Amino acid sequence: MSNTSFAQFASVRGVILDANNKAVGNVNISCSGVRTQSNATGFYQIKIPANQKETIVFTHISLKKATLFVNLKENESQEFNLVMNDQQEQMGEIIVTTNNKKQVQGITVIDPEMIRKIPGANAGIESVLKSLPGVNSNNELSTQYAVRGGNYDENLVYVNEIEIYRPFLIRSGQQEGLSFTNTDLVQNVEFSAGGFQAKFGDKLSSVLDITYRKPTQFAAAFEASFLGGSLAVDAVSTNKKWSAITGVRYRNNSLLVNSQDTQTNYKPQFADVQTNINYQASAKWHWSFLGNISQNKYDYQPLTRQTRFGTGDNPMVLNVYYEGQEKDRYDTYFGAFKTTYKASEKLTFKFIGSIFHTLEQEYFDIFAQYRLDAVDPTVGSDSFGTVSYSEGIGSQLNHARNDLDALIVNTEIKGFYDWKKSQLEWGVKYTRESIRDRVVEWEVIDSAGFAINPPILNVLNKDEPYTTYSGPLTPYQNVRATNFNTINRFSAYGQWSRKTYLGQAELWMNAGARMQSWVVDGATEKGNSQFTVSPRAQLALKPAWEKDMVFRVSGGLYQQPPFYRELRDADGLVHPNVQAQKSIHFVVGNDYSFKMWDRPFKLVSEMYYKSLSNVNTYTIENVRIRYAATNLAKAYAQGLDLRLNGEFVAGTESWLSFGYLKTEENSQDKGYIARPTDQRLKFGMLFQDYMPNIPSVKLYLNLVYNTGLPGGSPSYADPYLYQNRLKDYRRVDVGFSKVFIDSNTTKKYNNWLGYFKELSVGLEIFNLFNNQNAITNTWVRDVYSKNEYAIPNYMTTRVFNIKLSAKL
Template sequence: MRTNKLLLVFFCFCVGLATSAQSARIEGIILDKNNQPVDNVNVFCLGKTTQSNTNGFFDLAVPANQKLVVVFTHVSLKKTTVSIVLKSNEDYEFNLVMNDHEEQMGEVVVIAKNKKRVQGITTIEPEVIRKIPGANAGIENILKTLPGVNSNNELSTQYAVRGGNYDENLVYVNEIEVYRPFLIRSGQQEGLSFTNTDLVQNIDFSAGGFQAKFGDKLSSVLDITYRKPVKFGANLEASFLGGSLSIDAVSKNKKWSAVTGVRYRNNSLLVKSQETQTNFTPTFADIQTNINYQASAKWQWSFLGNISQNKYQYQPLTRQTNFGTIDNPMALSIYYEGQEKDKYDTYFGAIKTTFKASSNFTLKFIGSVFHTLEQEHFDVFAQYRLGEVDANIGSDTYGDVSFTRGIGSQLNHARNDLDALIINTEVKGFHDWKENQFEWGVKYTRESIRDKIVEWEVIDSAGFSINPPIVILPKNDQPYTAYTGPLVPYQNVRATNFNTINRFSGYAQWSSKGNLGSNEVWYNAGVRMHNWEVSGDNVMGKSQVTFSPRAQFAIKPNWEKDMVFRISGGLYHQPPFYRELRDADGIVQPNVKAQQSIHLVLSNDYSFKMWNRPFKLVSELYYKSLADVNTYTIDNVRIRYAANNNAKGYAQGLDVRLNGEFVPGTESWFSFGYLKTEENSNNKGYIARPTDQRLKFGLLFQDFMPNIPSVKIYLNLVYNTGLPGGSPSYADPYLYQNRLRDYRRADVGFSKVLIDNSTGNSNSGWFKSFKELAIGLEIFNLFDNQNAITNTWVRDVYSKNQYAIPNYMTTRVFNIKLSAKL
């Protein structure tokens, strides 16, 4: 307790990252009545001005979070005025048709967030993501503070939403679906998330009830847009965990623009804070670029590319975990030999082109290739002592094992290799007609998977080999009677799979805005189709088809209070991806059916002012009825499926989020979530699913240090009740139900802006080249909570007992960060 108090006092003098000016950008193409581009149009706003180029393109940086009037003038065309309200860092596209016979006065009010509000989409500011502390900072770090989003692993970028698992979440970057590695089994192996937060412009997130235009997953959609730079710039960040560099580049004629990022990550600081002492030499690095080309007023091209290489080399040395009770303290001491060498190389490239045939019709073509080469090789030999701990404070052996109850050893071996190639081609169409919008899309996907699995485990206790309980063997009465049965590995998985999956999918949807009496209403209805077939060596699955109708309805009553009510849902299918086809023995089952879910989401969005500052309270009540469920177990972040559809289930809950300016000029929020999800396999009865996270509290808070406005404080706090898990992977969940301990974590950061040229903080010397310069201190796991991700099961041949020893996550860690903006 005293240590925590001293830390809190010390934090008052700590420093952190820079804050940036609240700005946004409006861009677009100006056409005449014949749909021809108009050049030399003057665009004015608050003393700032620009001109459209020969293609009619313009862009203008404007202040955010205030009402602005943008004026368009031309020597031969009538003046146009537009009133806009844009959010911080928002990139809003506004295409204008100017004419020569009337002046367009009055106001065209453009508030981009209204559309997302009625769709039930949560928008997150990129600047918040870049500054909130976290052991695995990034977009996923912020998502874990939202209601309905759960994770109890700070080293992982994986998250579960409303009772789903990690494989049930869609992730798009610039409308292009992205994928995560296949063979990852622990969070510390993951390294870098695909999304580079330094390149991000917009982040939208939907936790359920999403529209038909989004793909075929059961749980959530994360829709990310990378920015289009308007001038040269650079961002640099370095810390004890690695560093990153991003560069914005724009050609003189504004036709070409590119944003490129390079990242390096080393988790040694975090991994070495765990109980297992290791030699740990990982290298996680990637380079990513988004290139845009404005070919003409109607045609745009872009390229998104990523190359990443994650090398994970792990050599455990020793470990001691204390557990038990005050009256009966126990400890597990382990001595290791061997090492783990994993490697994940991914290559991703996508081309996207947008053709604006007219002001009411737009076509998009998207083509992408994802290639991953993965290997998971390890031989780790562990020798352990299980015994009672010397709890005598005055003893020379205090904290050591004083009496050994059991000894044993364990050997884990794996030679797993995977080569996956995924190709996508897609065409989308957008039609606007009065207050109606029609969208459609057709997509073809080919997945080629080459997978070889060889992994086994041998367990020895007191010199006697332990056979697996799931195998019927002769009676084992060791050590009193000699065992004469065969010696087999405790776990043994061997398989080779060469498979191809061909998919055809498409969607069509209609959206409209209107009035119901004096109330504003929004409608959306659509349907998705998905056809797939699995083939391969000695494998031929049947062709399967699903149809998924979905709808949304929102109403904004003509009340004094600013409220929106929304109901959404429909039928959602998740055709199996490769991981879902592979059973616990590593064998591909080609005829696994799509999991099915009926969603119903009721929500209320209430915007109000408190202390004369904006706030929003969003409440959502949801229910999911699940059919054809493919049951699974989770070990750390590794999911093993049964590869059948022998279960049904449900998920129900309530999510509440209050966000706003608790401190003027900053956004903070408080989240609460209640969830209950159960499954019934083969009519055995309902039991908790592995992601049954009953209660969740999340807090994201920003503040200024009193009397020192250049110092900011960031707090990221999460509390989750314990997940079902930690039982042996072979255990029947109907016979063995166990929950891990509650997950509690607080990360805090303090920051000091050294240079901020937007406020005239620095105006001399070589510092002129910096727009911002900041240094900061982050403290991960502020209160040093012991959070367990799994259990290690130790077996004692004499007592016939098995002991569950928790595998704890990271302890308190300090990190220093330096950031600069040019």
């Protein structure tokens, strides 16, 4: 047995940034023959021999080398955050001060909170994503987002390399409650909007890869506001082998929902408990558990609604009076075990097993009586602004008893091998999806005493009310189905990556492929076994120029085998032989770092083109997606993304984003029309500032402008006949924060304030300019005039919120 079997180890981890405070990925870190790399968010971790002085070397293709001397005890974990530069090499040493605290001399050290904190009025990872080019969302109540022409179901989300799922039956943003990702637990975030590596799963649009932090000492953080609160606790065992971080959250969206046109009795209760437990069994073996229990209760009792719309010459108002209520429940349970075994310095294995279980119900009976009125537009008239006459009177009854029980089990093995200056990665995964689903949903519309048949019903006489219709009454919409389905999936991937030189230019290469095989059982139609292969590749080149530029090219074939939602059509029927949608990606990008106003800036630009086939067309209503469950269309997406970030205000980071997108589909050779996610122009700004004379008072501004999405047509409408667009989406959220204590505070408090490491109070103003943004239209039909009126369903108005944040 070799001597290394008895070796004692410690570890060093941290975040690597450049002079612009941007994360630096692909930094080579080596010590005593052990090598690793920082990921795209700059995070790294390396094992080193304990109880002796060791040298850690940091090298990067475009930055100068840094060297660190360390001497740590057995199983000790040290956090070291490095700022690398392109001017000179750095050398430093971790030393112990008189108060037994370690610090680093000779190298610039930054506070990891600079990269962990998410700026903006709305906290959360998704809100930051929505400020990036190529990422679109016109719904501030939703955490869902569309990327470069894709829809909400085309985005992968991982936490600690474990795939995350979301509820199935959500139809509006106000039902969503909490995102799975707990911001208080996050260490690193990686995001790719296209052209991502083969090791990531089989989706068409994007990858969000999140890493939760591993605590090194006891800590606690809490937050409270009018929208809810959260508590996070870090715990570490005495021998440092065990560590855990646990978060509890509660959210109540009443403050936001009550600002809408509809007056309601609204009782939402969104809560979850999440924990990440780590056990370092030895220097070679690590175990972890990620668990989450979430309960979303959505009790909704609409009372009245008044919406004013129309033009200045023809203003109108819709008044609605409701009876009934909606009761929705979304209970999810998630658990995942992960173990990492380092067989040698070059070979590492990982095993991941996870279970996701969701129990969902959507029950409602809502009766609405409406009156559509014309308003007197004559300025100076005694009746100005009042109702002149009624255009239409009617009623509507909506009913649903929808239940879903889904159990998803995953087992996966991954491997990593450092081979001849190259890195090889591979993995094999088995997934079993068991879904039981019952859909009972119908709608009846009555206008002035005449029950209206659905427009798609082929009846002999539609000339109501002038000629009496004597046929049977039919619900305006009627969906009834019961499905018990099981989907078995096998997937695998392999990829190779290497860094080298092309002349004096530095070159990084990656190539790989994915495969998946699956079969759907339990449907009335027999499911066939299907198989896909998806090759992918990426290149990055840094020329030896005076200007700091990196050129990137990536692409490949991306295939998305259908999930249960994509197999079910608008009538609730499951089609087991729906094929995988295919997308060929071409992405060309450039990163240009420079100085402006003697401060660091970076311009990131990307052009992309996607050619899609086997397209499964769909409609979007709020956040509810309903598929045709066919593969009868083809499509494309093309666009340009630009993002400029830097110190617009000295000492703070802000950015400007611009995106152009065009995506169209051609179903059954009828011709190309805009897809539901055709967001042509997008402008975003995230801006940070502080008062020069009172730097503890900070400002965060989040501004988004999106051109109107296709939509707002009735759900039954043929998109080839109705190509309507909603109005442009404009929103500004602003937050003001007074920081009493943080890492820069030098004053010592002998009272209760002395227990806090951070303490701040903030004021948030959502929708600062009170813009009226519509997410969908309500269609009101008058049987006499034969007209249908589109009534916009507006999102939230201006809302004020107060927030208290603290860390112990």
